[in-house]
Amino acid sequence: LSVWGQLNLQEGMSTIMELMNYFHDYMMIILVLIMTFVTYLFIFVITSPRLDKYTVDSRILETVWTIVPMVILLFMAFPSLYLLYLMEDVSNPNLMVKVVGHQWYWEYQYSNSWFNYGFDSYMVYEKSDSPLFHSLDVDNRLVLPTNANILFLVTSADVLHSWAVPTLGIKTDAIPGRLNYLSTMTPYSGVYYGQCSEICGSNHSFMPIVLEFIPMANYL
Amino acid sequence: MSVARPAATILRRPLQQDLKKHVTIAFALSAVAAVAWKVLVADPRKKKYQEFYKTYDEERQFKRMVEAGVFDSVKPNAEKSEWIANYEKEVDQAIAALKK
Secondary structure: OOOOOOOOOOOOOOHHHHHHHHHHHHHHHHHHHHHHHHHHHHHHHHHOOOOOOOOOOOHHHHHHHHHHHHHHHHHHHHHHHHHHHHHHOOOOOOEEEEEEEEOOEEEEEEEEOOEEEEEEEOEOOOOOOOOOOOOOOEOOOEEEEOOOOEEEEEEEOOOOEEEEEHHHOEEEEEOEOOOEEEEEOOOOOEEEEEEOOOOOOOOHHHOEEEEEEEOHHHHO | OOOOOOOOOOOOOHHHHHHHHHHHHHHHHHHHHHHHHHHHHHHHHHHHHHHHHHHOOHHHHHHHHHHOOOOOOOOOOOOOOHHHHHHHHHHHHHHHHHHO
């Protein structure tokens, strides 16, 4: 859950999101390095009394400032692609859930070859003294088991929506006529919140997502 | 009586001379900043996750959350479990000790 004044990513509650947090820290190391270098030279150039009106080109300089960014990008690309392919890997899901976006609520369907159950999830409009989270709580939460590979198939019945749960590191667009897939696994039980992430009309801000992860023994 | 000689004025490519010094300083500063980020932010975060994993007991945390009424699908028992009551007592004692 986001808190007031939060600047960084939310805590990673799935394995992929933890890796994303580590990757974000790694990228910040590179960015802080570049930012410090550029800022220092920027301040020097502005405050320096020296002037050089006669430099028109420099082949060495152009070579250096092409090769160095290329090397930096290589250092950024390899872990990024590794994490990207890891996210896309869907191997032997234990449970499949269909998510359908509507204006302005989510519909969830658990289904397999012998079982089909669906329900709608509307935002709860709470009163001012209610203990519920503002614009985040719903009437029917999506209940899922921990320590299980879950595959989400996301689509929409009307306009574009986007199904996102930041603390699990998952987000995908719900596009009418298309099935997008997401996979996640979390070892932590708890309640995780998300919100629609693609503008879809007047109540776009009022169609939250709430996942309830409980141990498999209680789930079954 | 000897008089100290003033420093020689750089008359040829002064900007380039200055730049050599300042680019070196910029490299050094950026390396320090990057290492500082790694040591002060990245490594503590990894350590925090590792420490959490070492002591995380899913069953205990789940029961605690059920008793607190966090879940809609699993309701708490009418009577509090004895271990929850003991745990809350320990927390109250720790808070009272900190306030002293």
